[in-house]
Amino acid sequence: MNITRLLTASTALVATATIASAESHVEMANEMTIVSWGGAYQESQLKAYVEPYQEMHPEVSITWDESSAEAVAKLRAQNEAGNVTWDLVDATAADAMRLCDEGLAMEIDPDEDLAPAPDGTPASEDFGEEMLVSDCFIPQIAYSYTFGYRNDVAEWDGKEPTSVCDVFDTETFPGQRSLEKRPHNNLEWALICDGVPYEEVYDVLETEEGQDRAFAKLDTIKDETIWWSSGADTPQLLADGEVVFGSTYNGRLFSLIVEQDQPVNMMWDTQSYDLDGWIIPEGLDEASLARVKDFLYFATDTQRLADQAKYISYGPARKSSAPLVGEHAELGIDMAPHMPTNPENSKGAFVQNYEWWADYRDDLDAKFQAWLAQ
Amino acid sequence: MAALPPYASTGQKVWHYSYLVICAAIFFFLIAPILIIIPLSFNAENFFTFTPEMLALDPEGYSTKHYRDFFTNPDWQVPLWNSLKIAPVATFLSVALGTLAAIGLSQPHVPFRRAIMAILISPMIVPLIISAAGMYFFYSRIGLQGTYWGVVLAHAALGIPFVIITVTATLVGFDRSLTRAAANLGAGPVRTFFKVQMPLILPGVVSGGLFAFITSFDEVVVVLFVGSAGQKTLPWQMFTGLREQISPTILAAATVLISISVVLLVTLEVLRRRSERLRGMSPG
Amino acid sequence: MTDSATTPPSQPMAVLPGGEVTEDGPMLAADGRPLKHSLNRALRREKLRAFLLVSPLLIFILVAFVAPIAEMLFRSVENQIVSETLPRTVVALREDQNLPEEAPGEPVYEALYTDLFIAAEYKSHTRLGSRLNYEQTGLSSLFRGTGRDVGRFDTDIYTDQFIEAEPALEDPVAWSNWMADEEIRAALPQTADVWDAWVKLTVEANEDDPLEEDVEDFVYAALYRDLANGAAPAGFPDVDVSGFETVSIKALFEESDEDWVDPQIWQVIETYSPAYTDGYFLNSIDMMNGPDGDAQMRPDDERIYLKLFWRTMWMSLAITFSCIVLGYPIAYLLSTLPLRSANVLMILVLLPFWTSLLVRTSAWKVLLQQQGVINDTLVWLGIVSDANRLTLINNATGTMIAMTHILLPFMILPLYSVMKTIPPSYMRAAKSMGANDWTAFWRVFFPLSIPGIGAGSILAFILSIGYYITPEIVGGTSGVFISNRIAYHISSSLNWGLAAALGSILLALVLTLYWLYDRIVGIDNVKLGG
Numbered sequence A: 001m002n003i004t005r006l007l008t009a010s011t012a013l014v015a016t017a018t019i020a021s022a023e024s025h026v027e028m029a030n031e032m033t034i035v036s037w038g039g040a041y042q043e044s045q046l047k048a049y050v051e052p053y054q055e056m057h058p059e060v061s062i063t064w065d066e067s068s069a070e071a072v073a074k075l076r077a078q079n080e081a082g083n084v085t086w087d088l089v090d091a092t093a094a095d096a097m098r099l100c101d102e103g104l105a106m107e108i109d110p111d112e113d114l115a116p117a118p119d120g121t122p123a124s125e126d127f128g129e130e131m132l133v134s135d136c137f138i139p140q141i142a143y144s145y146t147f148g149y150r151n152d153v154a155e156w157d158g159k160e161p162t163s164v165c166d167v168f169d170t171e172t173f174p175g176q177r178s179l180e181k182r183p184h185n186n187l188e189w190a191l192i193c194d195g196v197p198y199e200e201v202y203d204v205l206e207t208e209e210g211q212d213r214a215f216a217k218l219d220t221i222k223d224e225t226i227w228w229s230s231g232a233d234t235p236q237l238l239a240d241g242e243v244v245f246g247s248t249y250n251g252r253l254f255s256l257i258v259e260q261d262q263p264v265n266m267m268w269d270t271q272s273y274d275l276d277g278w279i280i281p282e283g284l285d286e287a288s289l290a291r292v293k294d295f296l297y298f299a300t301d302t303q304r305l306a307d308q309a310k311y312i313s314y315g316p317a318r319k320s321s322a323p324l325v326g327e328h329a330e331l332g333i334d335m336a337p338h339m340p341t342n343p344e345n346s347k348g349a350f351v352q353n354y355e356w357w358a359d360y361r362d363d364l365d366a367k368f369q370a371w372l373a374q
Numbered sequence B: 001m002a003a004l005p006p007y008a009s010t011g012q013k014v015w016h017y018s019y020l021v022i023c024a025a026i027f028f029f030l031i032a033p034i035l036i037i038i039p040l041s042f043n044a045e046n047f048f049t050f051t052p053e054m055l056a057l058d059p060e061g062y063s064t065k066h067y068r069d070f071f072t073n074p075d076w077q078v079p080l081w082n083s084l085k086i087a088p089v090a091t092f093l094s095v096a097l098g099t100l101a102a103i104g105l106s107q108p109h110v111p112f113r114r115a116i117m118a119i120l121i122s123p124m125i126v127p128l129i130i131s132a133a134g135m136y137f138f139y140s141r142i143g144l145q146g147t148y149w150g151v152v153l154a155h156a157a158l159g160i161p162f163v164i165i166t167v168t169a170t171l172v173g174f175d176r177s178l179t180r181a182a183a184n185l186g187a188g189p190v191r192t193f194f195k196v197q198m199p200l201i202l203p204g205v206v207s208g209g210l211f212a213f214i215t216s217f218d219e220v221v222v223v224l225f226v227g228s229a230g231q232k233t234l235p236w237q238m239f240t241g242l243r244e245q246i247s248p249t250i251l252a253a254a255t256v257l258i259s260i261s262v263v264l265l266v267t268l269e270v271l272r273r274r275s276e277r278l279r280g281m282s283p284g
Numbered sequence C: 001m002t003d004s005a006t007t008p009p010s011q012p013m014a015v016l017p018g019g020e021v022t023e024d025g026p027m028l029a030a031d032g033r034p035l036k037h038s039l040n041r042a043l044r045r046e047k048l049r050a051f052l053l054v055s056p057l058l059i060f061i062l063v064a065f066v067a068p069i070a071e072m073l074f075r076s077v078e079n080q081i082v083s084e085t086l087p088r089t090v091v092a093l094r095e096d097q098n099l100p101e102e103a104p105g106e107p108v109y110e111a112l113y114t115d116l117f118i119a120a121e122y123k124s125h126t127r128l129g130s131r132l133n134y135e136q137t138g139l140s141s142l143f144r145g146t147g148r149d150v151g152r153f154d155t156d157i158y159t160d161q162f163i164e165a166e167p168a169l170e171d172p173v174a175w176s177n178w179m180a181d182e183e184i185r186a187a188l189p190q191t192a193d194v195w196d197a198w199v200k201l202t203v204e205a206n207e208d209d210p211l212e213e214d215v216e217d218f219v220y221a222a223l224y225r226d227l228a229n230g231a232a233p234a235g236f237p238d239v240d241v242s243g244f245e246t247v248s249i250k251a252l253f254e255e256s257d258e259d260w261v262d263p264q265i266w267q268v269i270e271t272y273s274p275a276y277t278d279g280y281f282l283n284s285i286d287m288m289n290g291p292d293g294d295a296q297m298r299p300d301d302e303r304i305y306l307k308l309f310w311r312t313m314w315m316s317l318a319i320t321f322s323c324i325v326l327g328y329p330i331a332y333l334l335s336t337l338p339l340r341s342a343n344v345l346m347i348l349v350l351l352p353f354w355t356s357l358l359v360r361t362s363a364w365k366v367l368l369q370q371q372g373v374i375n376d377t378l379v380w381l382g383i384v385s386d387a388n389r390l391t392l393i394n395n396a397t398g399t400m401i402a403m404t405h406i407l408l409p410f411m412i413l414p415l416y417s418v419m420k421t422i423p424p425s426y427m428r429a430a431k432s433m434g435a436n437d438w439t440a441f442w443r444v445f446f447p448l449s450i451p452g453i454g455a456g457s458i459l460a461f462i463l464s465i466g467y468y469i470t471p472e473i474v475g476g477t478s479g480v481f482i483s484n485r486i487a488y489h490i491s492s493s494l495n496w497g498l499a500a501a502l503g504s505i506l507l508a509l510v511l512t513l514y515w516l517y518d519r520i521v522g523i524d525n526v527k528l529g530g
Helices: A003-022 A039-056 A068-080 A093-101 A123-127 A164-168 A186-193 A198-206 A208-222 A233-240 A250-259 A286-299 A302-308 A319-324 A354-373 B010-040 B065-072 B074-105 B113-125 B128-141 B148-172 B177-184 B189-217 B221-226 B234-244 B249-278 C002-006 C035-074 C080-085 C087-095 C106-122 C125-133 C139-152 C156-165 C172-178 C182-187 C189-204 C217-228 C249-256 C263-271 C279-284 C305-336 C339-354 C357-368 C373-381 C396-419 C424-432 C437-465 C469-474 C482-491 C496-520
Strands: A031-035 A061-065 A088-092 A138-150 A177-180 A225-228 A245-249 A264-279 C287-289 C295-297
Touching: A031 A286, A039 A061, A039 A250, A039 A286, A039 A302, A068 A088, A068 A093, A068 B128, A068 B221, A068 C482, A088 A093, A088 A286, A093 A264, A093 A354, A093 C125, A123 A319, A138 A233, A138 A250, A138 A302, A164 A186, A164 A208, A164 A264, A177 A233, A186 A198, A186 A208, A186 A264, A186 A354, A198 A208, A198 A354, A208 A354, A225 A233, A233 A245, A233 A250, A245 A250, A250 A264, A302 A319, A354 C125, A354 C139, B010 B249, B010 C305, B010 C339, B010 C357, B010 C396, B065 B074, B065 B249, B074 B113, B074 B148, B074 B189, B074 B234, B074 B249, B074 C035, B113 B148, B113 C035, B113 C437, B113 C496, B128 B148, B128 B221, B128 C035, B128 C482, B128 C496, B148 B189, B148 B221, B148 C035, B177 B189, B221 B234, B234 B249, B234 C357, B249 C339, B249 C357, C035 C496, C080 C087, C080 C125, C087 C106, C087 C263, C106 C125, C106 C139, C106 C189, C106 C217, C106 C249, C125 C139, C139 C249, C139 C263, C156 C217, C182 C189, C189 C217, C279 C287, C279 C496, C305 C339, C305 C396, C305 C437, C305 C482, C305 C496, C339 C396, C357 C373, C357 C396, C357 C469, C396 C437, C396 C469, C424 C437, C437 C496, C469 C482, C482 C496
Parallel strands: A031 A061, A031 A088, A177 A225, A177 A245
Antiparallel strands: A088 A264, A138 A245, A138 A264, C287 C295
16 A cells, blocks of 8 residues: 555645634535435424424425335445435434444434533433434434224123233233234243243343243234234224234324224333434535534424424423423324323333344344244 | 027036136126225225225215325325326337337347347346345446436336337237338338338337336336435335325225226227228227 | 247248259359358348347346346355455464364454454444344344444553653654655564554544554554564664563453354354355355354254245245136137127226236235125125134235236236137037037147246246235235345345345246246247237
């Protein structure tokens, strides 16, 4: 390698960088492509922070790309090709962690990039460590995987399920169930209902015997289970009466029960928390980055996150937002009792271990798929 | 088979009618899903379910709100227009290049004919998911991913085998002495093509073009990868709809498209009969 | 039909059979040239013209379709990531003698220290971790965790001791002068290599000026190793390192995570260090590279792909077969009806074909589920009891029904076009000679329609083998195909190498079938209506 050339180049580079930083502020791009999930969730983001932001900055035009489900793969291909076209991506915590691992997402400094709480608490504390699960992840909401059940099943003789373990009780609660077609949550629930305490779940699941135990527990309901892969499945199956129990996102159940008025009840027991938030793709140009950071500072402040809860029943990721959660924008009902983070609901909540899953995902997924195919 | 001769035996009659019943059942199987879609698209609820009100034929259970949604909501209108912008251009590319190549392939002496044919047919035989992923990586690299032309080129490639197959099939029965006669009478190759060859292979070109069009218009796997928000097509919107929020608007959209297809198919049939009359062929 | 297109038709000019040579010499064309040449020239021109007509499309397909697929499939063997991220470690591992019984010796850890330090600055270590995690669970967090620690390893004792012994060694400018000297570089190979890497890193990843930065600890660690090996280049400060306090890098790694001294981990890194790997292909047939480097079967509870390939094959066959059973009567009916009525009925065949695949699949869901239309009707008719509703969806049955429906037009159209060419007089002739209806059909009509069955079958089979959206929606767990796993690995697990290997195998299967088909029937015989 030609070191002299490298050194000369580096001097030039440092020199330009100094000049650039000497300028007072960077020009902000006026176009922004935001990647999200579509549907009701994207609508809540639009109402709670994108529209207010555009009112403040009418020059900014925003393009939505509903590709969050393929975000990791698409971002990796864009990055490989050196042609990143997205400015801001909505991703689950697990995806954010993977994007960070792959070097596809930018690391952020919460205290510098995010607004403090109204009382001055720095963002890192307001979100808390349990929300900032990855160096690249800017949390928006906490949602949960939980069960809904039909409240009009004749065979149940008026009994109502109260615990997640009732899902595994086909004697008392006969009927089909729907579970997600991946190992996450299902293995944890199986172990918990097999008598493993919450805090030991991942230690047990690390061992071969623990995995066998979880699969054995799932075996007891395998024949009665329909496996879902998209968020719209369980609500449709419950509405059709095709299943009597179904796991899905709590927001879906909210809309099924409250907005669509279906004969379904919500079971908060052992709801499994998950997080959703933003990541900034690595490799943005300076102007786009400046715009994205400006938007994020606004969109993740205390009031904006609380506003989002008016449109969808997901809990704001900031502690300071919780007291500000108000009423549903259209139905006028109090939203707080429908939040997974509501103290009444979060009593028996289970928290996923993302880091653990990042290691065991490939292995357990192979085993899970092989188990399904048996 | 069309009509039973008067002297048919009882066994023949029984067989004849049971055969017709079997055929009717298969036709029913073919269109049953379509018959289901139409009433469900008038569902007053937001699910793909026949509600008790619908079964009781209660007008309360029916509503045209999903049609209103389809025709007014930009979530549906924008993809519809995108589809209408992408499919015809992709079809044009497939038909233009495909017809030319099919004529080339039908010449008596084509080197490596089998190999070339295999390559040209490949978009049809390569499993879609492999094509989608491959084009995604490659188009990202050359800056076509997420662009209008990227989607058009990808769809054109997918439509080409259909054009090749249908046009080659019409050319197999093509009487070459006609072009020689035209050449003999002093027509240049271009004139020969448009005046002699084209009108005769037109049915093949049209049917290949229709296949290419529908390939693009109904394609979801490749566009999901190669496209981005700006090229969101109707099938893409349906796919997200099915995945993210089930709404019978999808069924309303499908019903509208089915009606268009019926009109299109009937028009084609009428046109075909007319052209047959003009060409003096018997309608069979 | 194939023949007329592949074999040349008779030439317009009459040529004497047997050859052109007569007693008077070669036969001449009108312009006086030998006829043979003239014909050859015409033939060449014709070939060229045909080729020119084909070439625009050929180029288009090669660029827009074949190249992307070739590139995609190449990923199934590509594995440069290990040797690119850990170049020094890979070399050191090759020379190491300890494996597979025990963890490698100190030099490997020294190399890993440098590599990982640099990789962590570029943030490429986690990507490598994700890659190796496909082979060995736990490597993802091992690389992530140690990548965080490696910058804080206590290797500054070398730095401190060197600077104490010779203060000039602290100056990056002096360093850059030494490192520009070819003789010093030759004498201090490790140091030179690590220095270059540090300069590159400082400029590229940190965008700093190396001449103003403190030289990193790992450069001094490398210098210590070179000097301890007895190097004493002229022009470089003479430092006696014999009395230096040392630190075991291996121990530092062990402290960060004890998995680093697990020979199994190293075995995996060594197995996957070459630039090309058969690992993805082994995985896609449920095998793996075992601890001793030999290919072996995976444990029972992880075998899935062979099963899926097998299922994809037999279900596609079953779907093709049901398409024949359902398509044949319809095609026969259409071919015997007068054209006008046939065309009207043809609309019924084409209508589903023109209806969005997604919508048709969803409609099947509504029809087939336990509380769906079919079950409701059967219960209402009293054929099945309310408690024993049929399970028609979310299993192989669901996939079979929906796929048969989707592929049926692909069977009917070629069958119909072949049957239409069979003259009805053949059947009448057979009957007039005493055959009954069945014999006439079975001995005369059916054999003639076989090419149509062949064309339809291959079309249906090839299309069904690659489907994934329909099985995904209605297939449950027992009705999904190999394509579903390919899609999963492309969009969710990011294991693109495995996706490419599975895809290559699938493609090879399809191409074999296509080749067989082309041999037996000829691709020209595929007709899509018309």
